[in-house]
Amino acid sequence: MDHHLSLPDLPPTQTRCDVCNNASRQDGDGPLLRCSVCKDRFYCCAACQAQDWKEHKYSCSILPPEGLAPARIDSDQDREKVVRDYGAILQAWTEEHRKIKNSFQGGQLRFASARCAKARALINFTFPENLQCKRHPSQTSKYPYRSTLMLATRVGLMHLISQFEETAQHRLARRIQKAKIPAKWTRLFGPKVIYRPESLAPGEYEVMGTLGSSFLGEQSGLTSITKLMEDKDFWFMLAEAYKELWDAPRNLVYDV
Numbered sequence: 001m002d003h004h005l006s007l008p009d010l011p012p013t014q015t016r017c018d019v020c021n022n023a024s025r026q027d028g029d030g031p032l033l034r035c036s037v038c039k040d041r042f043y044c045c046a047a048c049q050a051q052d053w054k055e056h057k058y059s060c061s062i063l064p065p066e067g068l069a070p071a072r073i074d075s076d077q078d079r080e081k082v083v084r085d086y087g088a089i090l091q092a093w094t095e096e097h098r099k100i101k102n103s104f105q106g107g108q109l110r111f112a113s114a115r116c117a118k119a120r121a122l123i124n125f126t127f128p129e130n131l132q133c134k135r136h137p138s139q140t141s142k143y144p145y146r147s148t149l150m151l152a153t154r155v156g157l158m159h160l161i162s163q164f165e166e167t168a169q170h171r172l173a174r175r176i177q178k179a180k181i182p183a184k185w186t187r188l189f190g191p192k193v194i195y196r197p198e199s200l201a202p203g204e205y206e207v208m209g210t211l212g213s214s215f216l217g218e219q220s221g222l223t224s225i226t227k228l229m230e231d232k233d234f235w236f237m238l239a240e241a242y243k244e245l246w247d248a249p250r251n252l253v254y255d256v
Helices: 046-057 078-104 117-123 146-162 166-178 190-194 200-213 228-245
Strands: none
Touching: 078 117, 078 146, 078 228, 117 146, 117 228, 146 200, 146 228, 166 190, 166 200, 200 228
8 A cells, every 4th residue: 555645543633612613622621522423523612512413413423433444345236226327317407407507697596496307306216225324414304305415425425435446545535635625514534435435424425415526526536447437427417416406495396
């Protein structure tokens, strides 16, 4: 293994409380408290940690205490079929979305393509039982596209990692780790994304779905991977769907 591709064991330490922005612990006893599960959220006191859990529970996934090991995800026909079939629906929606976008010519656009039949086909897509997930994003009853986009991201990520040798996995992890993710978004710990792609939190899948296409860009060093161009198309379309559909409210989608 190339030494320059070695990965960190823990997410970077933050210097301020993620709730109140305090730079030190209230009790003055050592560094900021770190979430014991994901190791990627920091607090000045237990009260801030308790206050944060209502939101953090959607972004928190376990970082095993024994450490991370390279993913062993074999190719899978069910998973490949889901990526292919969901990608075809994404393609149909993307084409319709761009037609609608072009027709507005500077007028009101947000969520305009969320109510079309090709978009609702994403909601109606059925994932096989073995590719379902017990965890769901927040407010899925209000925002009907969230569950389907999260599941597509999870399956797409597992499919992507299954194609990578360990060196390519490390390269992708480092690219994720160097990304400048907005402060209010869920942080991504690159090694966990590639070593536990099936076990991330809804918030982590949301950020991965939103930014995945940028991680696979021309500067990623991954363009030689077989089928990557096809995968890149999937991730570009998925990112566009996140931007347009993630926050589309149910009453707009179904005119209720």
